Amino acid sequence: xxxxxxxxxxxxxxxxxxxxxxxxxxxxxxxxxxxxxxxxxxxxxxxxxxxxxxxxxxxxxxxxxxxxxxxxxxxxxxxxxxxxxxxxxxxxxxxxxxxxxxxxxxxxxxxxxxxxxxxxxxxxxxxxxxxxxxxxxxxxxxxxxxxxxxxxxxxxxxxxxxxxxxxxxxxxxxxxxxxxxxxxxxxxxxxxxxxxxxxxxxxxxxxxxxxxxxxxxxxxxxxxxxxxxxxxxxxxxxxxxxxxxxxxxxxxxxxxxxxxxxxxxxxxxxxxxxxxxxxxxxxxxxxxxxxxxxxxxxxxxxxxxxxxxxxxxxxxxxxxxxxxxxxxxxxxxxxxxxxxxxxxxxxxxxxxxxxxxxxxxxxxx
Numbered sequence: 001x002x003x004x005x006x007x008x009x010x011x012x013x014x015x016x017x018x019x020x021x022x023x024x025x026x027x028x029x030x031x032x033x034x035x036x037x038x039x040x041x042x043x044x045x046x047x048x049x050x051x052x053x054x055x056x057x058x059x060x061x062x063x064x065x066x067x068x069x070x071x072x073x074x075x076x077x078x079x080x081x082x083x084x085x086x087x088x089x090x091x092x093x094x095x096x097x098x099x100x101x102x103x104x105x106x107x108x109x110x111x112x113x114x115x116x117x118x119x120x121x122x123x124x125x126x127x128x129x130x131x132x133x134x135x136x137x138x139x140x141x142x143x144x145x146x147x148x149x150x151x152x153x154x155x156x157x158x159x160x161x162x163x164x165x166x167x168x169x170x171x172x173x174x175x176x177x178x179x180x181x182x183x184x185x186x187x188x189x190x191x192x193x194x195x196x197x198x199x200x201x202x203x204x205x206x207x208x209x210x211x212x213x214x215x216x217x218x219x220x221x222x223x224x225x226x227x228x229x230x231x232x233x234x235x236x237x238x239x240x241x242x243x244x245x246x247x248x249x250x251x252x253x254x255x256x257x258x259x260x261x262x263x264x265x266x267x268x269x270x271x272x273x274x275x276x277x278x279x280x281x282x283x284x285x286x287x288x289x290x291x292x293x294x295x296x297x298x299x300x301x302x303x304x305x306x307x308x309x310x311x312x313x314x315x316x317x318x319x320x321x322x323x324x325x326x327x328x329x330x331x332x333x334x335x336x337x338x339x340x341x342x343x344x345x346x347x348x349x350x351x352x353x354x355x356x357x358x359x360x361x362x363x364x365x
Contacts, residue, residue: 094117094122094126097114097115098129101114102129113133114126114130150193157187157189158190161187164183164186193328196332200311200332208256208339210340211254212251213251213253215249215250215251215252215253215254215257217250217257217289217291220254220257221241221243221280221282221291223258224262224265224280225265225280232278235269237269237273238277239278239279239280241281242280242282243282244281246284247283247284247289248363250289250363252361253340257336257340257361260359263330264333265278267329267357268297271295272295272296272297276295276296277296278294278295279292279293279294280292280293285360288342288360288361288362288363289360289363290360291358291360291361292357293356293357293358294354294355294356295354295355297354299349299350299354300348301348301350301351305346305347308330308346309333309344309346310331312328330344330357337360337361340362341361342360342361342362344357344358345358345360
């Protein structure tokens with residue numbers, strides 16, 4: 001039985017007690033003292049009294065006692081009514097405030113919160129409302145930011161395509177394969193942004209499809225290092241992988257996990273200058289497998305680290321979309337890590353001192 005029910009029951013019992021039990025108790029007391037049915041001794045004593053005294057006694061029993069009973073009943077009813085009104089107001093006032101907040105919230109005032117007060121149940125309801133309001137406000141903020149980011153990110157390649165097509169139509173550029181190839185690259189960039197946004201939307205809605213199988217993480221990391229060797233050599237960056245101890249297999253989506261590792265290596269290559277180095281490490285740590293990507297690149301400030309996994313965020317704003325990617329790679333890594341029950345973190349000693357990204361995935365039972 002909760003406290004709200006208890007308060008209503010106590011109020012009801014109190015009213016019943018005041019209205020019924022007090023007069024009933026008075027009647028029982030009268031019977032206990034034989035005031036209702038007088039005894040022969042009492043009758044004899046009354047007969048010995050003067051007629052005036054007897055008349056006063058009779059008047060007392062005929063008028064005063066019924067009057068007192070009526071006073072008890074009316075007084076008890078009034079007291080119960082006052083208590084009921086006070087109790088009802090104390091119970092309903094927090095609910096009225098909650099209803100008012102809900103109406104305000106329905107009018108798109110997402111910053112609306114309710115004061116937490118009242119009974120245990122109303123406090124729990126207010127806490128749940130405030131929690132819901134906070135999440136909806138955060139979701140609305142993310143939605144607005146996403147729309148702004150998408151509009152900003154898609155505007156550039158669309159503007160480039162339109163400008164080049166207009167130049168071709170105006171005979172500024174000849175319709176040659178080289179120009180068509182540039183336009184094709186812009187369409188590929190658009191496709192990448194759209195695909196990445198779709199994956200992020202699915203992940204945030206917990207609808208990212210995962211094909212869970214036994215995955216050899218060590219082999220996957222070595223395969224990634226081998227596949228990126230030509231790119232690293234072209235950029236004059238040393239890239240190699242190390243396995244620290246025995247690495248168990250994981251229950252994971254191999255394609256998604258490969259995508260995450262590729263995104264981390266892509267990010268490291270974009271921020272590591274010539275004659276720098278990138279190290280991929282795999283290690284079992286406390287019931288999980290950690291994949292660490294160390295680089296000797298540009299590093300990050302604490303402020304940059306706090307935003308590095310945000311969508312469309314670039315630590316170096318001067319990088320173009322062609323050289324700096326879509327700005328969604330690390331956000332996708334975080335989404336895939338969460339979908340697997342893991343996490344991804346980033347640390348850096350500071351600018352120009354390199355960075356380390358760590359992808360942590362739980363070991364299957």
